[in-house]
Amino acid sequence: STQSTGSEHSYKLHFFNVKGSAELARILFFLSKKPFEDVRYANPGFGLTEGEDFSVLKNSGILPFGQVPILEVEQGGNKRIISQSSAIARYLAKEFGFYGNSNIEAARIDEIAEGVLDLVSAYRKQVQYAPMDEKEAATKKFHSETFSSFCSTLEKFKKENPDNDFLVGKSISLADVVFFVGLESVGQIDQVLKNFKEIEKVRQNIATLLEKYIASRPQTRVNAVSYTHLRAHE
């Protein structure tokens, strides 16, 4: 992975006042101990009443896809904007050294991240969109099939990294952060996770590293998935 050199960067993250798809970036900043401005917007249409006025940002024209999150990166007078939550997450992971120590490790990190994306997408389809009277059955099915299958795959991956506390390589990486945030997005899975000792341990290790962050972050909704956008009203 490449580390940035030269003069200091300053960072400004823009997103709604929820965890959502900006949580990856926030956690990466926390792990890196680098300062950043965490700009949070209200969105009355989604019941988010606290935060900056989003219409100002929306009308500014600086959002490439008309969506958030975006990350403003300024270095030595040059300002760049990065959109797309996973592009932001991967950029920060590379800058801060959380993207593995080789292309093969980076590929494994990407595999896990894509797998989590599929998992959360499946949760939305199978459980969140299920009619109220079918929710309990849908949740049981999600737990015993999709979620368990995902955990089995991650256990297999972890077995290929046996002597370490995290999913890929020796230290925490983007894979672990995505895994952690993904688990927060698929409802109550603690009981099911107990069937998968290796990755339950990884989750504990991650939670330990993020203890201060979790204790101090604003108490907001989870929102659905890490890698999709909270679509702004047109």
Added chain:
Amino acid sequence: MSEATYKLHYFNVRARAEVARLLFALANKQYEDVRYALPRFGVTEGKDFTPLKESGILPFGQVPVLEVTKGDKTQVISQSHAIERFLAREFGLYGSSNLEAARIDEINEGAVDLWNSYAQQVFMKPQEEQPEALKKFLAETFPKFAAVYEKFKNENPESHFFVGKSITYADLMVFHVGQGIKAEWKDFPNVHKVTEAVAKTLEKYLSNRPPSNF
């Protein structure tokens, strides 16, 4: 350090393995392009997928997967975008800085969103509804995305390509998604120039690749 050898496993269609194939073609690297039949989509030519499915080597039970062998060690990489990113890095097609790589990622994520919109609005509809749905998609959803790409290209005016001076993973992705959604870029001249440049660069590969409906 010995050269790596590669084996790509996917169905005998373009879809989720084609960008990996384009990366190999662009880098002029050898690989084994293993193609499986997909009978329920009318794709009858190719190997039987069952043995691979039951082999246990597919991490998520899905294809594509890429086997990378270096010396006596073989690594299996699953997830189409993980495979693509790996190859783009290996072959130097991912920009020359983290910021350039971020712009490539932005372009690709947007292209994936565009494809997903197409899948939802057109591909998943019953056959008889598709022509009308495609018309609507190309008139309404597509231009919104294309305008963003036109802007991205304008931020790199001196080049034929989206990022930096030479062709990258981003150009291949936009080209591939454009083909997938049956888009014409002529109303977006800067993007059109890029896709034409990709078509020209990969002329030989494109004219020789197996036919595929998607």
